[in-house]
Structures are given as C-alpha cells and as structure tokens.
Amino acid sequence: MLSQYLKNNVHFLNSAPTWEEAIKLAAEPLLNKGNITEKYVQDMIQNVNVNGPYIVIVPGIAMPHAQNHDGGVLKTGISFLKLKEPVFFPEEKDVNILFVLAAEDATGHLELISDLSSLLIDEDAMVKFKEASSETEIIEIIESVE
Amino acid sequence: MSNATAITEVKNPSPSARARIQAFGGFLTNMVLPNIGAFIAWGILTALFIPTGWIPNEKLAEIVGPSITYLLPLLLAGTGGRMIAGQRGAIMGMIGAIGLIVGSGIPMFLGAMIIGPLGGWVIKKFDKSIENKVPAGFEMIVNNFSIGILGFLLMILSFYVIGPVIESANNFVTSAIKSLVATGFLPLLSLINEPAKILFLNNVIDQGIYYPLGMQETLKEGKSIFFTVASNPGPGLGLLLAFSVFGKKAAKRTAPGAIIIHFLGGIHELYFPYVLMKPLTIIAMIAGGMSGITVFNLFNVGLVAGPSPGSIFSYLALTPKGNFLGVIAGVVVAAVVSFVITSIILKLDKKADEEEDFTSSIEKSKSMKSEGKQILSSSLVNPTSNTISKISFACDAGVGSSAMGATTFRKRLQKKNINGIEVKHYRIEDAPKDSDIIVVHKDLYERARLSHNDKKIITISNYIDDPNLAQLINELEEK
Numbered sequence: 001m002l003s004q005y006l007k008n009n010v011h012f013l014n015s016a017p018t019w020e021e022a023i024k025l026a027a028e029p030l031l032n033k034g035n036i037t038e039k040y041v042q043d044m045i046q047n048v049n050v051n052g053p054y055i056v057i058v059p060g061i062a063m064p065h066a067q068n069h070d071g072g073v074l075k076t077g078i079s080f081l082k083l084k085e086p087v088f089f090p091e092e093k094d095v096n097i098l099f100v101l102a103a104e105d106a107t108g109h110l111e112l113i114s115d116l117s118s119l120l121i122d123e124d125a126m127v128k129f130k131e132a133s134s135e136t137e138i139i140e141i142i143e144s145v146e
Numbered sequence: 147m148s149n150a151t152a153i154t155e156v157k158n159p160s161p162s163a164r165a166r167i168q169a170f171g172g173f174l175t176n177m178v179l180p181n182i183g184a185f186i187a188w189g190i191l192t193a194l195f196i197p198t199g200w201i202p203n204e205k206l207a208e209i210v211g212p213s214i215t216y217l218l219p220l221l222l223a224g225t226g227g228r229m230i231a232g233q234r235g236a237i238m239g240m241i242g243a244i245g246l247i248v249g250s251g252i253p254m255f256l257g258a259m260i261i262g263p264l265g266g267w268v269i270k271k272f273d274k275s276i277e278n279k280v281p282a283g284f285e286m287i288v289n290n291f292s293i294g295i296l297g298f299l300l301m302i303l304s305f306y307v308i309g310p311v312i313e314s315a316n317n318f319v320t321s322a323i324k325s326l327v328a329t330g331f332l333p334l335l336s337l338i339n340e341p342a343k344i345l346f347l348n349n350v351i352d353q354g355i356y357y358p359l360g361m362q363e364t365l366k367e368g369k370s371i372f373f374t375v376a377s378n379p380g381p382g383l384g385l386l387l388a389f390s391v392f393g394k395k396a397a398k399r400t401a402p403g404a405i406i407i408h409f410l411g412g413i414h415e416l417y418f419p420y421v422l423m424k425p426l427t428i429i430a431m432i433a434g435g436m437s438g439i440t441v442f443n444l445f446n447v448g449l450v451a452g453p454s455p456g457s458i459f460s461y462l463a464l465t466p467k468g469n470f471l472g473v474i475a476g477v478v479v480a481a482v483v484s485f486v487i488t489s490i491i492l493k494l495d496k497k498a499d500e501e502e503d504f505t506s507s508i509e510k511s512k513s514m515k516s517e518g519k520q521i522l523s524s525s526l527v528n529p530t531s532n533t534i535s536k537i538s539f540a541c542d543a544g545v546g547s548s549a550m551g552a553t554t555f556r557k558r559l560q561k562k563n564i565n566g567i568e569v570k571h572y573r574i575e576d577a578p579k580d581s582d583i584i585v586v587h588k589d590l591y592e593r594a595r596l597s598h599n600d601k602k603i604i605t606i607s608n609y610i611d612d613p614n615l616a617q618l619i620n621e622l623e624e625k
Contacts, residue, residue, distance in 0.1 A: 018180060046232040051542045052589030057550055057609040065546035067573075088396060090176060090229075103545040110549060117554040120610045 002078065002115035003142040009033075009079035010135040019053075019089045020045050023064045026081035026098040033077070036102045040072030044100070053089040058120060062089065065101040076104040078112055080138065097130075118145045175397065176229060177259055178419045181221045182400045185419055186407060188213045193411030198454050200411075214415065219243055219258035226262025227269075234273070234293060235266025241297035245304035250312045253346045255418065261304050268296055319347055323355050332375060332443060336435030339376040340428060343414065344421050352376050357452045369448035369466045374439070374473075377456035380480030381434030382417040383409045385427060387481070388488035389420055392496075397423065412457025424495070427488050434484025438476045445472025534622065536568045538581040540594060544573030551585060551609040558615075564622050574598075583618070 009029040016022035023044055030036045043066035048055060056062045066072070079100045086094035099116060103109040119125055125145050132138045188210070194200050195207040220240050227239020239262030246257045272292055280288045319342050326334045342351050356372045363370035386408060389401035397420065408416040421427050442448070447469040453460040458477065465473045539555065541548035548571035556569045575597050577584055586594040588605040595603060606612035 042233065047542060049228060049232045049235075051593075052587075054541065054587035054589040055547060057547055058611065059608065063546055063550065065543060067543035067545065092394065101546050103543075106545055109545065110553070113546075113549045114553045117550055117557065117610070120550075121554055121557065 001111045001146070002119075003139045003146060005078045005112060006080055006135075006139055006142065008135075009077070010138050011079075011081045012133060013081065013083055015083055015085040016087045019048070019087050019095070022062075022081065022083065022087045022095070022098060023048075023100070026064065026079055027100045029079040030077045030100060030102055035075045035077035036073050037071070039070060040066065040068070040102060043067070043069075043072055048090065053091055053093050056089055056093045056095055059093075060086070060095055061097045061099070061120070062095045063099045063101055063116075065103065068103060068105070073102045073104050075102075076108045076112075077102045078109075078116075082132075115142065115146050173229065173263075174259070174425070175423045177222060177226045177262070178423045179396050179400075180225055181218070182396075182404070182419060184218055184221050185416055186400070186403055188218060189404075189407035189411060189413040189416045192413050192415075193407055193455065193457075196455070198460070214253045216244075216247060219247055219254050222255060223258040223262030223265070226259055227266035230263050230266030231270035231273070234269050234289070235263075237293055238265030238269040238297055238300065239263065241265065241293070242300040242304050245301035246308045249305035249308040252312065253415075254308065255422065256345055257304075257308060259422065261300070265297070265300055268300065269293060272296060315345065316347065319351060320355060323351060327359065332371065333436040333439045335375050336432045336439060340381070340431040340435050343376065344418050344428065344431075346415075346418075348376065348414065352452065352454075360449075360452060363448070364450060367448075369450050369469065371439070371442050371448040373449040373452050373464070374442050374461075374476065375435075377414075377453050377461075378435060378438040378477060378480050379409050379412065379414070379456050379458055379461065380438050380477040381431050381484040382414055383477075384434050384481035384484030384486075385417055385420060385430055385488045388430075388485045388492060392489050392492040394492075394496075409458055412453070412455030412460055414456055424491065426491050430484040430487035430491060433487050434480040437483040438480030441476040441479045442472060445469070445475060447472030447476070449473070534567060534582040536570075536578070536581045537583045537585065537618075538577040539569070539571045539585045540574040540577045541571070541587065541590065542574065544571060544576060547587065547609055548572065551606070554610050555585075555615060555619075558619055559622070562619060562623055564619070567622065585615070 011025070011029065013025060016025055024041055027036065027041050027044070031038065031041065044055075044064040047066045048064070053062075055064050081098045081100070083096045083098075086096040089095055101109065101112070119129065119142055122145050125141055129138070129141050132141060191206070191213070192199065192210050195203040196210060197204075197207070199207075220243055223239040223243030224236040225239075227235035227237070227242075229235070231238070239258075242261040242265040243254070243258045246254050246261050250257065269292065276288065276292075319338055322338050323335060326332075326338065339351060342348065356376055360370035360372035363372060383405060386401045386405045389397050390405065392398075393401055401420065404416040404420070407413050421431060447465070449461065449464040450466050451464050453464050461473060461477065462470070537555070539548040539552040541551075552569050552571040559565075559567060559569065572578070574586065574590060574594050577594075577598065581598075581601060583604055584594060584598050584601050585604045585606060587609075588607050591603065591605050604614050604618060606614050
C-alpha cells in the first residue's frame with residue numbers, strides 16, 4: 001500500500017536551506033494534490049518547535065507529521081523527499097530522508113506505517129534504499145518488503 | 147553519541163546543571179545560526195559601499211544603517227520567539243524587539259536575543275491559559291487580539307526599559323575606560339573593549355573615546371596606539387579561524403566566509419554572532435586584545451588615524467613608516483592568542499558533550515540495575531503484578547511516530563514469538579491508565595510524566611532500533 005501511495009510523490013533534491021524548508025519541500029506533492037492544506041504544513045513545523053525533533057525517527061530519517069485538527073488533512077497520504085546533503089533539525093540532528101505523513105483519521109494510515117516499519121527494520125532493503133536515486137527504485141524496494 | 151538515552155524511571159532526578167547549561171548554549175546557537183546569512187549579506191554590503199569601503203556608494207550605503215539597527219535584531223528576536231512558541235512566538239518576539247530597538251538607538255543584538263524568547267514565552271503561557279476555553283468561532287479573533295494586545299504592552303515595556311539601560315551601560319563603559327587609561331596600563335582596556343564591542347557599543351568607545359585621545363597624541367607624536375586598542379582585527383580573526391577548524395557543523399562551515407568579511411573587509415560585527423553563540427569565547431577575545439595591545443606597546447607603534455573599517459588593509463595603510471613590523475606583529479599575536487584560547491574552549495565543549503553522554507550511559511546502567519531490582523522485589527511481593535500485558539507507545543498526535551514505534555515493536559515481538567502483550571499507540575494524554583509501560587521519545591518525557599506520573603516510562607530516541615527497546619524485549623523474552 002505504501003508503494004501505491006508514494007507514486008508521483010517522490011522527490012530528490014540536492015539540499016534544503018533549513019529543516020523548515022525541507023518539510024515544506026517534502027510536503028509539496030501532498031499540498032499540490034490537495035491531500036493537505038498549508039495549515040497542516042505549518043502544524044508539522046510547529047510540532048517540531050513545540051515538542052522537539054522527535055519526528056527524526058531513526059538517525060537520518062524524519063517523518064514529519066502532526067495532529068489533524070481544523071481539517072488540515074483532507075485525504076490520507078504520504079510523500080517522500082531525499083536530499084543529497086543532509087539538513088539539520090534542532091539539536092543538530094542531520095536528516096536526508098523525509099517521509100511526510102498526513103493521516104486523515106486515527107486508523108486509515110496504519111497500513112502505510114506498517115509498510116514503512118517493515119522497510120526500516122529490513123537492513124538489506126535499507127542499504128539499497130539509502131542508495132536509491134529514482135522513484136522507480138524507491139517504489140521497487142518498498143514493494144519488495146510489503 | 148546523540149542517541150544515548152536512559153531508561154528513565156518515575157521520579158527521576160532533574161537533568162544536571164551542566165545539561166541545562168548545554169541546553170542553553172544550544173539555544174543561543176540555534177537562535178544565531180539561522181541568521182548568519184543575513185549578517186554576511188550586511189557585511190558584504192557594508193564592506194563595499196560605506197564611505198571608507200571598497201567602492202563607496204552613498205545611495206546603497208543607506209541600506210547599511212537600517213539593516214543593522216532593524217533587520218538583524220528583528221531576525222534574531224523572531225528566531226528566538228519561534229523557538230519558544232512557533233510562528234506566534236516569532237511575531238511576539240519581533241514586536242517586543244522593535245520597542246527595544248527604537249528605544250535604544252544602537253543595534254540591539256543581545257537585547258533582541260532576550261526579548262525574542264521572552265515574547266514567545268508570554269504568548270505561549272497565554273495560549274496555554276486559554277486552551278479549550280475559547281468558544282467555537284472565536285479562535286481567530288482571540289488569536290489575533292491576544293498577540294495584538296500583549297505585543298502592544300511588550301513593545302511599550304521594552305521601549306521604556308531599554309533606554310535607561312543603554313544610557314547607564316554607556317556611562318559605565320566611558321568612565322571605566324577613562325580610569326583604565328589613567329592607570330597607564332593599556333592592555334587592561336581589553337577587559338572593557340571586547341564585551342562592549344559585542345554589545346555594539348564599539349562606536350561609542352572608538353569614536354567617543356579612543357579616536358579623540360588618539361588624535362591628540364598624533365598631533366604631538368605623529369601616531370597613536372589609541373587607534374589600535376579596540377580596532378585590532380587580530381582577535382576576531384583568531385576566533386573565526388578556531389571556529390573554522392574546531393567548530394561544530396554549521397558554525398564551522400560559515401566561519402571561513404565570515405573571516406573574509408571581518409579581516410579583509412574590516413566589518414567586525416561578523417564575529418559577534420559567534421561570540422554570542424558561545425559566550426565563553428569572550429575570554430579569548432579579551433586575551434587576544436590584551437596581547438595585541440601589549441605587542442603594540444612593546445614595539446612602541448601606533449597608527450596615524452582611526453582605521454575605519456578595522457580591516458588589515460586600513461591598518462597597513464595607516465601604519466607610519468618604520469612601524470610595520472610592530473603593527474603586523476600585534477595583529478598576528480592577537481590572532482594567535484585568541485585562536486588558541488577559542489580552540490581550547492571549543493574542544494572542552496566537545497569533551498563536555500562526550501562526558502555528558504558518558505555520565506548518561508552510567509545513569510542508564512544504574513537505572514537498569516535498579517529497575518532489575520524493582521522487578522525482582524515486586525515479583526517477590528506480588529507475583530501477578532510482574533506480568534506485562536499492555537505497552538503503550540505515545541506521541542504528540544498519536545498517529546505518526548507512536549504508531550511507527552508500536553507497529554515495529556509488535557513485529558519484533560512476533561519474530562521472537564512473544565505473545566499476549568497488547569502494544570498500541572496513543573496521544574500521550576490518552577494513553578490508558580492500565581498500561582504497564584509507556585514508551586515515549588525522550589523529547590516528550592516531561593510531558594508524559596505530567597500525565598502518567600505513576601507509570602513506568604521508557605524513553606527512546608530511535609523508533610526502530612533503540613537500545614532501551616532491545617533491553618525491554620530481552621526482559622520480556624526471559625519471562
């Protein structure tokens with residue numbers, strides 16, 4: 001399911017000036033497709049400001065997300081951004097992979113999370129994943145662990 | 147090792163004083179670093195276009211003043227406010243800072259770095275106090291007017307407080323310098339000069355005190371050391387070089403650019419943010435300044451006029467014949483001294499980080515031990531309470547990272563064939579009261595403790611592969 005959701009939502013960039021920008025850039029596909037509103041992007045940034053960079057779920061990988069209040073999320077979705085050069089989150093955590101998660105309700109996205117988790121605990125897949133440089137490659141690797 | 151975490155037990159002692167100081171240092175750094183680009187932009191502009199710059203341009207030089215007076219402090223205040231309370235904090239911080247700026251009449255960096263977070267804190271407290279009390283439909287008006295009214299008050303407060311503060315600082319600096327000059331031992335002047343520069347009183351001291359003194363002496367002797375006491379570019383060069391070599395990440399990467407603008411362009415303001423990031427480095431600046439003055443004194447050298455801007459080129463241009471060796475030596479020695487001391491400070495800082503990791507890992511092993519005892523003793527007293535049947539992962543929203551943690555943990559349990567444990571994810575505040583263990587990210591520990599004071603809380607910093615979770619799985623496996 002994760003692989004389907006990621007179609008056309010995968011981007012690669014050289015760098016991002018700040019972590020806030022990185023979240024914005026990573027969220028762009030969801031914003032453009034109408035999955036989320038500008039407000040949700042701000043909420044995700046605010047979440048880090050208030051609660052700290054706990055969305056950096058493993059070293060190098062962040063999963064920006066926030067609570068869906070005031071209709072910030074219109075439709076569950078996920079987007080992916082990979083940076084050549086890492087960007088620094090607070091507490092000097094460097095991140096070069098971002099999965100932006102938008103969850104419409106408390107349950108609809110759990111399969112996505114489950115797939116993502118399968119990917120992250122599969123060491124072989126992660127080695128390939130960190131090397132991947134195209135959407136096709138990314139999606140193939142994810143399909144292999146789903 | 148940033149992922150060193152501790153299995154934190156209920157009623158754990160509060161973080162050590164050193165950890166707090168470190169957190170504060172990190173706070174200063176995070177407030178300054180994102181804005182270095184603006185400092186550099188301003189530095190290039192100034193080095194080029196001011197009347198004594200490379201290509202003087204009266205029109206473009208008009209940007210110089212407002213940028214340093216308004217733009218840079220406002221940016222710092224905005225970043226400071228944002229770090230405390232997000233966008234609303236940023237707005238409050240900047241509103242407060244403008245009162246300060248207009249009230250002081252000099253570039254108010256330090257003030258902005260205080261008022262910014264203060265503004266953020268005020269609005270955060272306010273927002274918290276009205277949380278869930280605003281009737282539906284009125285959120286927008288309450289949001290806007292709360293910033294509007296509180297900001298208005300903060301603006302006026304900072305305007306009235308800052309004027310007298312600056313005036314008394316000016317008076318203090320002026321009289322302190324005069325009495326130090328009277329002692330005849332000039333290196334002592336650095337004790338006042340360097341802190342005053344960082345506080346942006348450099349124009350007051352240079353143009354108000356040293357240049358007049360220098361001009362008197364020049365009339366008599368053709369040169370004066372007073373032109374050099376506060377304008378030596380050496381100490382700043384040493385500081386920035388040390389940051390280029392031993393600094394951390396972004397500070398390290400930006401320092402070389404700052405060197406060019408500071409040392410060649412003569413815009414000393416470029417090194418101020420680095421001192422503000424690591425306030426202890428002021429010691430290096432003072433020592434650098436002192437050794438510079440000592441060397442100038444030893445060689446009995448001076449300049450023929452006030453070097454403005456204080457770049458190495460204006461120094462050389464204003465050095466009278468026969469003084470070159472002494473002037474260059476003074477600059478070089480100052481740079482070397484401040485480089486060495488700044489390097490030591492930066493190195494100690496790194497070491498302290500490592501020690502902190504080290505102590506936290508000791509704490510961790512201790513708490514693991516006591517936890518082991520606790521499990522043991524509780525199993526002796528009441529064998530049934532020992533079983534763990536419900537583990538709750540919690541995060542801010544209860545949809546993302548907690549779900550990730552819970553899912554991954556379930557998979558790991560499955561692999562190990564451990565059954566009969568319910569692993570679910572929740573918003574921190576909604577985690578059920580009958581959970582045996584609550585797992586949160588270490589950043590959210592305080593908040594989790596507020597709601598679940600009586601629970602065993604495990605903190606993690608990695609949702610997929612955390613040593614504390616591995617430890618928990620081992621424990622569960624043994625049962």
